[in-house]
Amino acid sequence: MGTLAERRIGPPLLKAEQISLAFGGVRALSDVSLEIREHEILAIIGPNGAGKTSMLNVINGFYHPQRGTITFKGETRRRMRPHQAAETGIARTFQNVALFRGMTTLDNVMTGRLLRMRRNFLWQALHWGPALKEELEHRSFVERIIDFLEIQAIRKVPVGQLPYGLQKRVELGRALAMEPTLLLLDEPMAGMNVEEKEDMSRFILDVNDEFGTTIALIEHDMSVVMDLSDRVVVLDYGRKIADGPPDSVRRNQDVIDAYLGVSHD
Amino acid sequence: MEFLDAVFVTPFASMWDNPEFLLEVLIGGLLTGVMYSLVALGFVLIYKASGVFNFAQGTMVLFAALTFVGMLEKGMPVWAAFLVAATVMTAMAFAIEWVVLRPLVNQEQIILFMATIGLTFFLDGFGQLVWGGDVHPLDIGIPKDPLIIGGVLVNEFDLVAAAVCGSLVAALAVFFQKTAVGRALRAVADDHQAALSVGIPLKTIWVIVWAVAGVVGLVAGILWGSNLGVQFSIALVALKALPVLILGGFTSVPGAIVGGLIVGAGEKVAEVFWGPATGGAIEDWFAYGLALVFLLFRPQGLFGERIIERV
Amino acid sequence: MLYREAGQFKTSYAADQAVFPIRQDRFLIAAALLIAYVAVPLLGNEYWLLTIMIPFLVFALAALGLNLLTGYAGQVSLGTGGFMAVGAFATYKLATGFPGLNIVAVFLIAGVITALVGLLFGFPSLRIKGFYLAVATLASQFFLIWMFNKFPWFTNYSSSGVISAPQRAVLGHFYVTGAEANPVDKYLFVLSFVAVLAFAAKNLVRGRIGRSWMAIRDMDIAAEIIGIHPLKTKLLAFAVSSFYCGIAGAMWAFIYTGGVEPLAFDIDRSFQILFMIIIGGLGSILGSFLGAGFIVLLPIFLDNTPRLVGLEIPVNTVTNLQSMIFGALIVFFLIVEPRGLARLWQIGKEKLRLWPFPY
Numbered sequence: 027m028g029t030l031a032e033r034r035i036g037p038p039l040l041k042a043e044q045i046s047l048a049f050g051g052v053r054a055l056s057d058v059s060l061e062i063r064e065h066e067i068l069a070i071i072g073p074n075g076a077g078k079t080s081m082l083n084v085i086n087g088f089y090h091p092q093r094g095t096i097t098f099k100g101e102t103r104r105r106m107r108p109h110q111a112a113e114t115g116i117a118r119t120f121q122n123v124a125l126f127r128g129m130t131t132l133d134n135v136m137t138g139r140l141l142r143m144r145r146n147f148l149w150q151a152l153h154w155g156p157a158l159k160e161e162l163e164h165r166s167f168v169e170r171i172i173d174f175l176e177i178q179a180i181r182k183v184p185v186g187q188l189p190y191g192l193q194k195r196v197e198l199g200r201a202l203a204m205e206p207t208l209l210l211l212d213e214p215m216a217g218m219n220v221e222e223k224e225d226m227s228r229f230i231l232d233v234n235d236e237f238g239t240t241i242a243l244i245e246h247d248m249s250v251v252m253d254l255s256d257r258v259v260v261l262d263y264g265r266k267i268a269d270g271p272p273d274s275v276r277r278n279q280d281v282i283d284a285y286l287g288v289s290h291d
Numbered sequence: 292m293e294f295l296d297a298v299f300v301t302p303f304a305s306m307w308d309n310p311e312f313l314l315e316v317l318i319g320g321l322l323t324g325v326m327y328s329l330v331a332l333g334f335v336l337i338y339k340a341s342g343v344f345n346f347a348q349g350t351m352v353l354f355a356a357l358t359f360v361g362m363l364e365k366g367m368p369v370w371a372a373f374l375v376a377a378t379v380m381t382a383m384a385f386a387i388e389w390v391v392l393r394p395l396v397n398q399e400q401i402i403l404f405m406a407t408i409g410l411t412f413f414l415d416g417f418g419q420l421v422w423g424g425d426v427h428p429l430d431i432g433i434p435k436d437p438l439i440i441g442g443v444l445v446n447e448f449d450l451v452a453a454a455v456c457g458s459l460v461a462a463l464a465v466f467f468q469k470t471a472v473g474r475a476l477r478a479v480a481d482d483h484q485a486a487l488s489v490g491i492p493l494k495t496i497w498v499i500v501w502a503v504a505g506v507v508g509l510v511a512g513i514l515w516g517s518n519l520g521v522q523f524s525i526a527l528v529a530l531k532a533l534p535v536l537i538l539g540g541f542t543s544v545p546g547a548i549v550g551g552l553i554v555g556a557g558e559k560v561a562e563v564f565w566g567p568a569t570g571g572a573i574e575d576w577f578a579y580g581l582a583l584v585f586l587l588f589r590p591q592g593l594f595g596e597r598i599i600e601r602v
Numbered sequence: 603m604l605y606r607e608a609g610q611f612k613t614s615y616a617a618d619q620a621v622f623p624i625r626q627d628r629f630l631i632a633a634a635l636l637i638a639y640v641a642v643p644l645l646g647n648e649y650w651l652l653t654i655m656i657p658f659l660v661f662a663l664a665a666l667g668l669n670l671l672t673g674y675a676g677q678v679s680l681g682t683g684g685f686m687a688v689g690a691f692a693t694y695k696l697a698t699g700f701p702g703l704n705i706v707a708v709f710l711i712a713g714v715i716t717a718l719v720g721l722l723f724g725f726p727s728l729r730i731k732g733f734y735l736a737v738a739t740l741a742s743q744f745f746l747i748w749m750f751n752k753f754p755w756f757t758n759y760s761s762s763g764v765i766s767a768p769q770r771a772v773l774g775h776f777y778v779t780g781a782e783a784n785p786v787d788k789y790l791f792v793l794s795f796v797a798v799l800a801f802a803a804k805n806l807v808r809g810r811i812g813r814s815w816m817a818i819r820d821m822d823i824a825a826e827i828i829g830i831h832p833l834k835t836k837l838l839a840f841a842v843s844s845f846y847c848g849i850a851g852a853m854w855a856f857i858y859t860g861g862v863e864p865l866a867f868d869i870d871r872s873f874q875i876l877f878m879i880i881i882g883g884l885g886s887i888l889g890s891f892l893g894a895g896f897i898v899l900l901p902i903f904l905d906n907t908p909r910l911v912g913l914e915i916p917v918n919t920v921t922n923l924q925s926m927i928f929g930a931l932i933v934f935f936l937i938v939e940p941r942g943l944a945r946l947w948q949i950g951k952e953k954l955r956l957w958p959f960p961y
Contacts, residue, residue: 088823109827109830109832117828124827126816127821129813137830140814140830141829153808161809166615169615200828390933394937395936395940402936404733405880405932409928409936410933412929413925413933415922416921416922416927416929417926419918534741575744576741576744579737579738579740579741579745580745582737583726583738587729
C-alpha cells in the first residue's frame with residue numbers, strides 16, 4: 027500500500043533475540059525476540075505481569091538476561107550497564123516517575139545533557155570560559171525542549187512540588203534532552219485524565235515526527251495504542267504472542283484470549 | 292620480610308602450637324561478643340519498628356545502668372532496683388516518643404538519626420548530672436571464679452552472662468512470635484502504611500519497642516557494669532555494636548546475635564595473634580574492617596535477602 | 603533597603619545563571635567580603651581572631667567538604683575527622699620533609715593526598731548505601747587515627763606523639779604558621795583559602811558535576827539510566843570532599859592549634875562537622891557557614907551566660923548542662939526546621955521579597 031508511515035520506517039534499529047530472564051524461580055521473560063525499526067512507534071502491550079517492563083529493563087541494561095542477545099545499531103552485546111546504554115543513545119522514562127525530586131525542572135532536564143558536557147573538573151570549578159560557554163549552549167538547547175513541552179512556567183520549581191501529570195512531562199523532557207536514537211516510554215499516560223493523555227500523545231507523535239526518534243512504549247489504554255503505534259507487540263506470561271500492525275493484532279485470537287482470560291489447555 | 296612473617300606465619304604457628312590457648316581466646320571473645328549482640332539487639336528492635344537508626348542506644352545502656360546502680364547505692368534490693376530502672380526506661384520511651392519521634396514523624400531517616408545524636412548528648416549530660424561522673428562499682432553477686440572445663444580456662448561470670456543473654460533472646464522470640472503485641476510489631480516492621488491501615492496504633496508500638504530496647508539495654512548495662520564498673524565508657528560499646536549491625540543487617544535479630552559473636556571472637560583473636568605485628572590496639576577498627584570486607588561480598592548482610600531493584 | 607527582584611529582567615541565559623542573580627544578593631556578598639577582609643582585621647582583637655574567627659573558618663571549610671559529599675552527593679560520611687587528620691599529618695610530613703616548599707603548595711598537596719585517601723575509602727560506596735555506608739565510613743575514622751597513633755614515622759619519631767607546626771611564611775615575610783605568626787596574617791590567610799574554595803564549591807555544584815551528584819543523591823537508578831557512571835561520580839564526590847576536609851585539617855593543626863595530634867580528629871570531630879551541615883542546611887553552601895558559626899558560637903555563649911547572670915555553678919555541672927542544652931537544641935532545631943538555617947534564611951528572603959504583603 028505504501029502509506030506515509032511505512033515509507034518513513036527504516037531497517038531494524040534494535041533486535042532482541044531469544045531473551046530469557048528469571049528471578050530465582052520466577053520466569054519474567056522466556057525466549058522473547060522482537061525488533062524495533064528505525065523511526066517507528068512500537069507499542070508493547072499485555073496484561074499485568076506479562077513482562078513488559080522487564081523487557082524495557084533488559085533493553086537498557088538494567089536487568090541482565092540469562093539467555094539471549096541485544097543488537098543495537100549493529101552492535102551485539104550480552105551484558106551492559108544502564109549508563110553504557112545511555113551512552114549508545116537509549117533514553118527512558120519510568121512507570122513510577124523517577125525524577126530527581128530535590129532539583130528544579132530546569133536542572134532535571136539539564137541532567138539529560140550531562141553525557142554531552144565535556145569540560146573537565148578545573149574548568150567546572152571556575153565556571154568560566156569554556157565551561158560557561160558549554161553550560162550556556164546546553165541551556166539554550168534545554169530551553170527549546172522546555173518550550174516544546176510547554177513547561178516554561180515551572181522552570182525553577184522543584185519537581186517534588188509538581189502535580190503528577192507535569193512530572194511525567196518533565197521526565198519526558200529529561201529523556202528528550204539526551205537526544206536519544208531510541209526512546210523507551212514505560213506507561214507515559216498512566217494515571218492521566220483525558221486531556222493530559224491527549225497532550226502527551228501529541229508530544230509523542232511530535233517527537234517521532236520532528237526529531238525522527240524511534241519510540242517503544244508500554245501502554246494500557248488501547249485506544250491510545252491503536253492511534254499512536256505503527257506496530258504492536260503483545261506479551262503474555264513472559265512470552266510473545268503477537269506482533270504486527272495494530273489492526274491485525276486487535277483481531278488476533280490469542281490476544282483476545284490473553285486479555286479475556288481464556289484457559290490455555 | 293620480618294613484618295610479613297609476623298603477619299602470615301607466626302600467628303598461625305602459635306595457634307597450631309597451643310590450640311587450648313586459641314580456644315580460650317575464642318571463648319573470651321565470644322562472651323564479649325554477647326555484649327555487642329545485646330546492644331545491637333536494641334538497635335535492631337528500634338530500627339525495625341520505627342525506622343530510626345538509634346545512635347543513643349549506647350547512652351541508653353549507660354543511663355539504665357547508672358539508674359540501677361544509683362538505686363542499689365540508696366540501699367534498694369536488686370530486684371527493686373531492676374524494677375525501678377526498667378520503669379525509668381519505660382518512662383523515657385514515652386518521653387522520647389512524645390518529644391522527639393512524634394514531631395519528627397515522616398521526616399527523612401537522616402533527620403531522625405541526627406535527633407538521636409541530640410538525644411545522646413542530652414542523656415549523657417542528664418545522666419552525669421544526676422548520678423555523677425565517677426565509676427560506680429557494681430556487684431549483684433554474680434560469681435567471678437575461673438573454671439577449668441576440659442583443659443580450657445573459662446570465667447564463671449562469662450558463662451552467667453551468656454546464659455542471661457540466651458534467655459533474654461528466647462524471651463524476646465516468644466514475645467514476638469506468640470503475643471498479639473509481637474505480631475503487631477512485626478506487621479509494623481514489614482510495612483508502616485499497611486499496619487496503620489489495619490488499625491495498629493503506630494505510636495503505642497513505638498513506645499513499646501523503645502521501652503523493650505531500654506530494658507534490653509538495662510540488662511546489657513548490668514552485665515557490663517558488673518565486670519568493669521558502671522562508667523562513661525559503657526556508652527562507647529555502642530560504637531562496637533555498629534559493625535555488628537552491618538554484618539548482621541539492620542533488621543535481623545539473628546543477624547545481631549551472630550554478628551555480635553563474630554565481631555567479639557574475631558577482634559579478640561586478631562588482637563592476640565596479630566596485635567604484636569601491627570603495634571596493638573587494632574581492636575579499635577578491626578570490627579569495622581571485618582564488616583567492610585564482608586559487605587563487599589555480601590552487601591545485604593548475613594541474613595538479609597538478596598535485593599532485587601525495581602523501576 | 604528593600605529586597606526586590608522586580609524590574610531586574612534577565613535578557614540572557616548567562617545573566618540568569620550568574621552566581622547571585624539578584625542585585626541585592628550581590629550587594630550582600632560584597633558587603634560580607636568587605637567586612638571579612640577589612641572590618642574584622644581592623645576591629646577584631648587577638649582573642650576574637652584566634653578563638654572565634656579562625657576556628658569558624660576552618661570548621662566552615664570542613665563542613666563545606668562534608669556538605670559536598672553528604673548534602674549534594676547524598677553519601678553520609680562519619681569519617682570527616684579521619685580525613686582531616688590525613689590533611690594535618692600530610693602537611694606536617696611535607697613541611698618538614700621539604701622545608702623549601704611554599705606553605706600554600708604544602709596545603710594544596712596535602713589536600714590532594716587526602717583526596718586520594720578519600721577516594722580509597724569511597725570504594726565501598728559502590729556496593730553499600732545509606733546507613734550501611736555511614737557505618738562503613740567509621741572504619742576510615744578509626745583506622746586512620748589508629749594509624750597516626752601507632753606509626754612514629756608520621757610524627758617524625760617524636761617521643762610525645764604531639765608535634766608543633768614549623769614556622770612558615772607567605773609572600774616572603776607574613777608568617778602564618780608557627781609560634782611567631784601574627785593573628786591578622788593567619789586570619790587573612792585562612793580567609794582567602796576559604797573564600798576561594800567556597801567559590802569553587804559553589805561553581806561545582808551549579809554545573810555538570812553538581813547535577814550529577816544531586817542526581818545520584820535523589821535517585822541513583824534513574825541517574826545511571828540517563829548515563830551517569832555511579833562509581834565515578836561517587837568517587838569524585840569522596841575525593842573533592844576529602845580535599846576540602848584535608849585542607850581544613852591542615853589549617854586546624856597548623857594555624858588554629860599550632861600542633862598536630864590525632865586526638866583532635868577523633869570521632870567527636872566527625873559528628874561535630876555533621877551537626878554543622880544538618881543545622882546549617884544539607885545541600886547548601888551558605889548553610890555550611892551558618893552551621894559552623896552556630897556550633898562555634900553556641901559553646902562560647904553557653905560558657906558565658908551563667909557568669910553574665912551572676913550565677914556560680916561548678917565546672918562539672920556546667921559541662922553536663924551544656925551537653926544537655928546542646929542535645930535539646932539539636933532536637934529542637936530538627937523539629938522546627940529540618941532543612942536547616944539556610945532554609946530559614948531563604949524563607950526570610952521570600953517574606954522580605956513580598957513585604958509588606960503576606961503573599
